[in-house]
Amino acid sequence: MALWRIRATVDDRPGYLSVLTASLALRGVNILTVQVHTTEVGAVDDFLVDAPDQLTEADLLAAIERGRGRDCWVARSEARGLADQPTRVLGLANRLVRDPDGAGEALRALLGADTVTWRPVPVGARPGIGAATMLLADPAGGSFELRRAAPSFTPAEYARAQALVELAGTAARRASEQVTLLLPDGAELLVRPATGDDLPGVVELHAACSARSRQRRYLGGAACPPAPRLRRLLEPARGVSLVATQGGSGGEAEPVVAMANLLAEGDEAEVALLVRDDWQRRGLGTALLRRLVGHAERAGYAAVVLHVHAENTPMLRTLARLGRPAPVERDGSVLTATVPLGADARSPTPNARR
Structure with missing residues (x-):
């Protein structure tokens, strides 16, 4: 046979x-x-x-x-x-997450294309398929042109290929968002967007923090949140979460020393930080807060909101280092600070000046 x-x-x-x-x-x-x-x-x-x-x-x-x-x-x-199509596509997607620059080879493997050419010229209104050609828009700019003598391309193949290119673009953007952070004391950390794969490291982070640090982060108690809640924090429906990791050695996973969350609701976003005790008071919290505020501003949110215990002096100092107006309201032992963004940030209120 x-x-x-x-x-x-x-x-x-x-x-x-x-x-x-x-x-x-x-x-x-x-x-x-x-x-x-x-x-x-x-x-x-x-x-x-x-x-x-x-x-x-x-x-x-x-x-x-x-x-x-x-x-x-x-x-x-x-x-x-013999491998079914969904299995092949998932395998190629996994390759792209690890190597976003391999989009051309992934497209060739997916469609059996004779040639895959990337050009810096955007496709404009011309993306689509012909009998032997396919044009795909690259979200990062430019376009891919695929050629295959036979069989003719189909709309279903075009949809799969475009989805794969967009996945590569997302993976590339995530990679570009990774930064090496140099703290004032000379320590270096990697700061990057969080993913669901960071859940074990974030669980260890919470276990390594003191009860006081966890209570300051979550306000209501010092217990470690359950894993489902932490996963939602790592991959919010709207917003972004960052993790700061130490450089691992010997192939071990890099320990997570801090987590910063920006959770959006409406036109505002709530910000919260958790920094491992031995990394506090070293400038890490200030650096993470600045990155979250910058992300919220680029995303077009009107303000960021922080809920802080009144006795949490280190967090209040971190907020002050932003150098932005931040009106504060008090509800019992909890302070709510609102940092206006965009046009509102240029018009500080009298309360903010005080």
Whole structure:
């Protein structure tokens, strides 16, 4: 038996696919996988089949035509074709997360393209597919042009390829947001956007913090939050979370020494910090707060809000180092400071001046 890939267009009408598969079955062809690409000219059926060794390409083409298939394409396949399409796409996505610069190779592997060319010229209003070409917009600027002699590209393939390019762009932006932070005492830390993979490190961070530090962060208690809540903090629906890590050694995971959260609601965003006790009073909290405020300003929020215990003098000093107006309201033992952003930041209120 031999593996073949077959692609053919059939009328998108009830029973027409069964006619095609029956024609293949009469010749002992076993269909291993099938994908259906809906197009304006009919349903494009993509098969991976196991056919008897004596069948040739011409035999398979004849079987497809007898099964009412048209625009046929047949080619030998390798064993790796047995992996289903979702599995292959997820594997390529994993590669892109680790290496965003590999978008071209990922596209070639996804679509079996003959050539993949990146150009600095944006596609403008021209993205889409032709019989042998595909144009994809690169979110980072520029465009990808793919060429494949056969089979013709389909809209479903275009959608998958564009999603893969956008994933590469997101991964590249995340990589560019990583910075090496040099503290006043000469210590270096890596500050980057948090992901769900940071959950074990953040759990260890909370365990390493004193009960007083956890209480100052969460206001209501000193217990470590449950893992589901921490995961939501690491990947907020709106906003961003940052982690600061020490450089690991010997292949070990880098320990998380601080977490900073910017959680958006409406046109304001709430900010909170947790810094491991032995890293406090070294300028780390100030640096993280400045980055969060800068992110909120670029994202267009009207203000950032901080809820602080009145006795939390170190956090109040950190807020003062921003050098921005921050009106404060008191509710019992909790202070709420609001830092205006954008146009509002240029008009400090009398209370803010005091």
